[in-house]
Amino acid sequence: MPEPVMPKSDRRETLVVALAAGILLIVLPLLNLLPAEDSWLHLSDFRLNQFGKFLCFAILALGLDLIWGYCGVLSLGQGVFFGFGAYCMGMYLSLQIGSESVYGSELPDFMVWTQVKELPLFWYPFKSFVGGFLGAILVPVLFATIFGFLAFRSRIKGVYFAIITQALAFAAWLVFNRNETRLGGTNGLTDFKQALGFRLTDPATQRGLYILTVLALCAAYLLCRWIVASRAGKVLIAIRDSEQRVTFSGYTPWVYKLFVFVVAAGLAGLSGLLYVPQVGIITPAQIGVLPSLEVVIWVAVGGRGTLIGAVLGAVAVNYGRSVLTNYFPEAWPFILGGLFVVVVTLFPDGLVGILRKLFARKDEASAPGPTETGPAAPSPTAPRPGGAVT
């Protein structure tokens, strides 16, 4: 099969992504830095920090999109991997507090009030930044490898896999809430002061973290795009559309699924790693069943099966949330629930799907002939992932 010319929609996507990356990476920090405080152009430290948080979520959403949007495997446990990453980084940051803590002890505060006299053994690797950084990526990856191996090898799929991962999220939430796991129980880890000698409260540090997040997001996007465009990516899409045929063609689907599941877990860990120093707290409430499901809704709203959709959805939903919870705190669960229902029933291709349709109509008008749709855009009539009814 000759390599096709880059489809028009893909070229457009590249352009949009490059533009967005430019804005996020250069324009926003400059708007934060240059204009005077009271200028309408000025972006407050708080807003920039908030954007950093949304972009962390975007990395998490990219991982889920890879496994759900491209491979058709719905994982309702992404929050767990996010939590592993966040907790690993949080442990490093907790140990960096040192004698600045409330009790003046070298141990994190919660250990003082839960009567822990010595640092538990598994905390030792997190004394160094390298330990925290590697842990945040490797722990989720390792866990996903074991879990995924057990699940995919025995051909647990579709709804079964979704439910098992949801139970995983539930179990992880239960365990992290316990005090004897020595991870701060319900209160989680918080009150961080510094990382690598930089004060976390300093706006300059936060700006640096924001830029790091944007860079990480770009890297994650490129990685995902490379995977999707590779031959393995084609197999992934084939698995989504008909796993049986892939098996009959001589492939071993579970290996591909495991691979992409592990990549998604690594991205979730990276997201958690960047999230903690920017938000300053990690608690079990962020890794339970509901947070894991929210990731799914970000991707669904943005448009699954498109990488740009995952990013768009994560930012849009979280921005909407931060605005709406400000004005109607009680209404957010209604809106979130409504989003689930409406997006799934009426707009299965999400925001990107809507935009694509608009552009496709314009393209059709300007250039007659069959329009190309990228491999990443399944036609609305095609069976949806997981649609193989047993």
Next chain:
Amino acid sequence: MNKGLCVLAIAWTMVVQFEMNPSQALLFAADQTPASASDSAPSLVAISPLEQALLDIASEEVEVRTAAAAVLIEQGDARLIPKLDAIRAEGSRAVRQAIKPVVDLLKNRANLTSDSPDFRRSAAADLGASGRAEAIPFLKQAAATESVWWVRYTMEEAANFLELRAADPAVQLAAVKKLGELRSSNSVPLLKELMEAGQRPEAPAPQQTLAAAARASVEQIESWGTWANIIETVFRGISLSSILLIMSLGLAIVFGLMGVINMAHGELMMIGAYATFVTQQAFVAWLSPEVFDWYFPVSLPVAFLAAAGAGWILEATVIRFLYGRLLETLLATWGVSLILMQAARVYFGDLTAVIAPQALRGGAQVMVGVYLPYNRIFIILLSIVCVVAIYYLLFRSTLGMRVRAVTQNRNMSACLGIPTRKVDAYTFAFASGLAGIAGWALTMVGNVDPGLGQNYIVDSFMVVVTGGVGKLAGTIWASLGIGGMNKLIEPFTGAVYGKVFILVGVILFLQWRPSGLFAAKGRNADA
């Protein structure tokens, strides 16, 4: 002189302030100068020993109080309690302490002949715990005429427990042996004390024989306790299993028939529970208290219909458009569940409780150390009824036949003229109604709150996944297995790690049986 004047002045103010009757004022004065009171009182009026004791109990001197208490216990009865309470309300700390056991003893003794077995039992238990040897004859007397075995048991246990402290070693020995025979777990600490006392080398011979007997009794009691514990654990496991079963049945039927995972199933259950609550409130508001208990049977159809109606609407508005798109139904129903939960939270607030009807309060003491609450027994029976009803519906009715046909092969069934969409709608509504019944039953064991469904939903999904698709037997066995394992592991690991172990267990189980316990047999490459 000065002091006496002071006392008088205080007594006078007390009379004015609290409107005491003169005898109480006298008592109060007696408080300060006991000797003069007991000398002068008889000269005023001739009073009975009981009245004398009533005066003496407020004395400052320990001996006088003790003697008075003995007289009161021996001759008095429950009619004295108001008087004693009045004295207690004004007495000093020491006096209050002296009166309290007397009041308790008299009250409990009166309750020993009460009409209600529960009152008789708790009175006997209180007397046993009070440590007053005076109670032994009453207890023995009451035990001789008692007809309810469990109350009689408590009376005998209490009497023997009190005799353990007797001065006579022979009485003690008999009590030790009897308590062993009674398997009284309450007396283990005291028996162990006796054992330790007898183990000292300088202990006299009778104490040593007592210790040996105590050791034998403790062993007897503890081995019995182990068995009782096992039985109670099994019961709790079955009870949890039956809750899971009622919940999972509807879930499993829908999953088998339509391949739909209904994440809102827990919230349909919540609707059933709130329907029960609303019915109860309606009874409180509009009907007389005598018929209050009838709210419970009345709310069964209400809960069923409310949940079934909600399910019917859910099917017609959301699920209908998502057939064949399993993961989407999962997400959409999750959205619905969020909305329902928040709606309940906004409308009902966070905590609402249903009062159990009289018949389901309390429990049955089936044997020593094994107490089975009625509400749990009720839920177990209910789940059996549900299983039988579903069995008949599925395997003996036309609708059931259609449901099974569509489950096996949707297209073929449609070709044969079965209105598959209608079958789907009915089945979904019926399964939702089952969730409503589960909610109705759950109001008996816990509060009604918006998160009610969430507590059980993950476990129910585990049951469905483990049991296999569309197999009644699979669901039953899986819920028994998961519920039972939960309660079996819990004592060793705690509830949280118990759940984690169950999850690991299910994943490993699916390694061995990827499509559940009872997979549909066939040449399906996807299975």
